[in-house]
Amino acid sequence: MAGAGAVGFIAAVVVVWVTSEGSVDPAGATIGLASLLLAALALRQSRTSGPPSRPAVRPADEQQRERTSSPDQLDLPQDEDPAHEAPVGRPPLAAAGPDLIQPGPATPNRRALPDAATTAAPDGLGRLPRPPAAVFLGRGQVLTRLHRTLTRTQKTGSVVITQAAVYGLGGIGKSELALQYAARHRDKYTLVWWSEADNPTQIQASLAELARTVCVGADSVAAAQASAEEAAAWALVWLAAHPGWLLIFDNVEDAEDLHPSLGRLSGGRVLITSRRDTGWQDVGCTPISLEVLEPEAARQLLAKLIGIRPTTEDGEEPAARELARLAEELGFLPLALRQAGAFIARTPGVTVTDYRRLLHQAPDGEEVLARVWAITRQRIAERDALAPRLLALLACYAPDQLPVDVLHHLPEVEPVRVGKALALLASYSMITISNDRDAVSVHRLVQAVTLADLSGQQRRTVREEAASVLAAALPENPTVIGTWALYGRLLPHARTALAPESDAMNQVIDYLKASGAYATAMTVQHHRYRALLDRDGPHHLRTLVAQAELAYYTAMVGDVVGARDQFAALLPIRERVSGAEHPDTLAVRANLARWSGEAGDAAGARDQLAELVPIRERVSGAEHPDTLNVRAHLAYWWGEAGDAAGARDQSAALLPIRERVSGAEHPDTLTDRANLAYWSGRAGDVVGARDQSAALLSIRERVLGAEHPDTLADRANLARWSGEAGDVVGARDQFAALVPIRERVSGAEHPDTLADRANLARWSGEAGDVVGARDQFAALVPIRERVSGAEHPDTLTARAHLAYWTRRCEDGNAGSSNENQ
Numbered sequence: 001m002a003g004a005g006a007v008g009f010i011a012a013v014v015v016v017w018v019t020s021e022g023s024v025d026p027a028g029a030t031i032g033l034a035s036l037l038l039a040a041l042a043l044r045q046s047r048t049s050g051p052p053s054r055p056a057v058r059p060a061d062e063q064q065r066e067r068t069s070s071p072d073q074l075d076l077p078q079d080e081d082p083a084h085e086a087p088v089g090r091p092p093l094a095a096a097g098p099d100l101i102q103p104g105p106a107t108p109n110r111r112a113l114p115d116a117a118t119t120a121a122p123d124g125l126g127r128l129p130r131p132p133a134a135v136f137l138g139r140g141q142v143l144t145r146l147h148r149t150l151t152r153t154q155k156t157g158s159v160v161i162t163q164a165a166v167y168g169l170g171g172i173g174k175s176e177l178a179l180q181y182a183a184r185h186r187d188k189y190t191l192v193w194w195s196e197a198d199n200p201t202q203i204q205a206s207l208a209e210l211a212r213t214v215c216v217g218a219d220s221v222a223a224a225q226a227s228a229e230e231a232a233a234w235a236l237v238w239l240a241a242h243p244g245w246l247l248i249f250d251n252v253e254d255a256e257d258l259h260p261s262l263g264r265l266s267g268g269r270v271l272i273t274s275r276r277d278t279g280w281q282d283v284g285c286t287p288i289s290l291e292v293l294e295p296e297a298a299r300q301l302l303a304k305l306i307g308i309r310p311t312t313e314d315g316e317e318p319a320a321r322e323l324a325r326l327a328e329e330l331g332f333l334p335l336a337l338r339q340a341g342a343f344i345a346r347t348p349g350v351t352v353t354d355y356r357r358l359l360h361q362a363p364d365g366e367e368v369l370a371r372v373w374a375i376t377r378q379r380i381a382e383r384d385a386l387a388p389r390l391l392a393l394l395a396c397y398a399p400d401q402l403p404v405d406v407l408h409h410l411p412e413v414e415p416v417r418v419g420k421a422l423a424l425l426a427s428y429s430m431i432t433i434s435n436d437r438d439a440v441s442v443h444r445l446v447q448a449v450t451l452a453d454l455s456g457q458q459r460r461t462v463r464e465e466a467a468s469v470l471a472a473a474l475p476e477n478p479t480v481i482g483t484w485a486l487y488g489r490l491l492p493h494a495r496t497a498l499a500p501e502s503d504a505m506n507q508v509i510d511y512l513k514a515s516g517a518y519a520t521a522m523t524v525q526h527h528r529y530r531a532l533l534d535r536d537g538p539h540h541l542r543t544l545v546a547q548a549e550l551a552y553y554t555a556m557v558g559d560v561v562g563a564r565d566q567f568a569a570l571l572p573i574r575e576r577v578s579g580a581e582h583p584d585t586l587a588v589r590a591n592l593a594r595w596s597g598e599a600g601d602a603a604g605a606r607d608q609l610a611e612l613v614p615i616r617e618r619v620s621g622a623e624h625p626d627t628l629n630v631r632a633h634l635a636y637w638w639g640e641a642g643d644a645a646g647a648r649d650q651s652a653a654l655l656p657i658r659e660r661v662s663g664a665e666h667p668d669t670l671t672d673r674a675n676l677a678y679w680s681g682r683a684g685d686v687v688g689a690r691d692q693s694a695a696l697l698s699i700r701e702r703v704l705g706a707e708h709p710d711t712l713a714d715r716a717n718l719a720r721w722s723g724e725a726g727d728v729v730g731a732r733d734q735f736a737a738l739v740p741i742r743e744r745v746s747g748a749e750h751p752d753t754l755a756d757r758a759n760l761a762r763w764s765g766e767a768g769d770v771v772g773a774r775d776q777f778a779a780l781v782p783i784r785e786r787v788s789g790a791e792h793p794d795t796l797t798a799r800a801h802l803a804y805w806t807r808r809c810e811d812g813n814a815g816s817s818n819e820n821q
Contacts, residue, residue: 138297
């Protein structure tokens with residue numbers, strides 16, 4: 001597969017995970033010289049894509065069309081630098097209000113995660129949610145089929161993955177089957193890891209927990225500091241480098257939720273459970289249907305759970321017939337059988353016949369499970385009045401792994417009472433307590449029936465209490481790295497129980513922002529904005545702040561066009577509500593200018609910022625940080641619009657003011673230094689740019705951490721200017737080392753990652769690997785088109801590079817043919 005950087009291929013899965021390898025079509029890849037010239041001219045006026053508003057340096061952008069050793073071979077004017085790159089970083093924009101646009105203070109100093117390929121797992125590493133059930137009958141054949149499926153080897157290239165998807169009704173026993181298989185065969189795998197997988201957030205959280213568990217012996221501090229997105233990506237890299245594992249994704253709702261993970265895995269086995277019966281073959285899984293138990297197996301299961309003999313030596317006895325009838329009335333559904341068996345076994349004096357009578361006394365028309373649980377709940381309430389209250393609260397959270405400590409925030413309820421009530425619920429199989437006894441899970445059907453049994457007012461009351469209890473359990477300061485692990489555990493429950501417009505949910509979003517989980521933050525913020533819009537209307541300040549935050553997160557995940565359009569829609573509302581020169585309005589204008597530039601209109605960004613600077617000076621003062629931020633952006637887009645020397649001079653004039661106002665090592669000051677280095681290079685002083693970038697990198701690593709996006713931007717700029725100064729091999733190697741880190745930190749298709757991939761391709765070609773450069777750009781162009789759009793300057797640059805390196809390959813082949821003749 002052609003391509004540098006992250007064209008992760010992954011192969012087979014129990015029905016093979018298919019990998020497609022792309023080949024280059026020279027006819028399709030070659031763009032005519034006229035198209036190339038147009039792309040270069042378009043590019044010259046444009047810029048690169050940058051990390052959204054942060055006090056950040058911007059990586060050497062991919063906006064470069066590779067510079068060859070002989071630029072005139074491209075038939076371009078000498079001053080049309082085909083290596084046009086984006087500057088280091090976007091200076092930070094001012095925040096308009098406490099929740100608006102900018103991330104604000106520098107992200108805490110983080111340590112880099114250890115090298116995934118060389119990090120060894122601690123002995124005995126693994127995670128299962130609970131011990132398997134002691135009584136497990138009637139599934140021998142499906143267990144055998146599952147084992148054969150997962151151990152059948154299918155090869156694609158050099159990697160092997162096998163996958164099976166077990167699907168069936170809720171309560172059919174899918175999770176128990178997976179748990180039984182994992183427990184019976186765990187000694188055959190180097191790692192067995194269980195992941196709750198109802199949604200992408202849970203999948204990511206489980207993989208992040210895997211990374212933190214693996215790193216316990218290597219660098220637990222770095223693992224704790226990493227965001228969920230970073231840690232989950234690290235876990236996938238670690239799994240690919242350490243074969244022989246078994247991953248279990250439990251209760252997957254949509255096969256597409258697994259695409260990002262399955263696409264990067266190799267060398268192991270994947271077992272999936274789901275209520276859905278479609279889509280599994282499309283992702284390379286062998287689907288295995290799980291049905292209700294056979295009548296005899298259901299009868300035997302009930303007998304063992306209750307502790308009676310189903311038959312005698314003389315044949316059937318009345319109790320055996322009663323068991324068979326009860327099993328049939330319960331639909332041979334394992335969950336209902338276990339609930340009924342637990343009730344009979346735990347309730348003195350109640351026989352199978354008595355239980356059947358209770359079952360028949362339940363209201364007609366109720367589902368069998370509802371009738372089973374009504375009987376059980378009544379008995380539980382008689383023994384402990386707190387237990388039904390806890391069960392109702394648990395029905396309001398995500399079904400899996402709620403930390404027990406959350407329930408300790410119930411007002412006026414002692415933790416000991418909570419523990420006793422949970423133990424009672426577990427004894428009747430209404431809930432499951434984790435192996436370490438610090439988390440509790442509830443079957444989804446139990447949750448649904450519990451809530452359905454409440455009146456409308458009762459449901460509202462219990463949901464309000466569940467939200468209040470969870471809000472009390474949230475750590476106070478979400479920006480403190482030490483709180484992130486707990487926030488990560490609480491996140492799925494917060495998304496389920498908290499109102500999106502609540503202050504508690506805003507606290508959760510602050511955690512997502514601080515930890516760098518921008519994709520999840522954007523999704524949650526979207527729900528928050530819609531809720532505030534419905535409640536308060538479009539002109540309320542809370543709604544406007546939420547709208548600006550949503551635009552910010554949209555930019556942070558790489559959708560610069562979407563961010564531009566959202567800020568454009570927000571500006572007239574903000575002007576009408578707050579006034580044309582209110583600081584919040586000016587912040588929106590600054591962001592609109594910045595994202596207009598990022599979307600390709602560098603001249604428009606420059607002109608908007610030029611109009612804004614004198615207003616900001618008058619409103620905030622000439623040396624206010626917000627004014628300096630706007631000046632920094634003006635310098636940047638001045639250069640992107642074509643005047644590199646002017647951008648350099650503006651950056652040089654700004655830097656001493658920033659140092660005096662903010663301090664020599666403030667992130668904003670470091671950004672200004674990075675931009676001065678960048679524009680010095682663009683103005684012709686490539687050696688000076690390289691040396692300034694090298695000096696800055698060590699400071700940035702110390703202040704922000706080795707894997708902060710701004711630090712990665714500095715690394716990209718140092719690599720770029722090293723290459724421009726003559727060390728093309730060094731530039732290639734630096735980008736080769738940077739790309740996998742960028743993929744893990746920002747995501748495989750973030751514009752910054754694509755920029756680094758383009759730079760790697762460019763310097764690979766400059767170092768002599770013209771075929772590699774061509775193939776890497778061939779892999780990159782369709783991604784660029786999808787992410788940025790067909791006419792975006794970055795896309796045009798990538799297409800121009802592809803045409804250029806394709807032509808270089810053809811010229812080389814032609815030369816070889818002539819020599820052979």
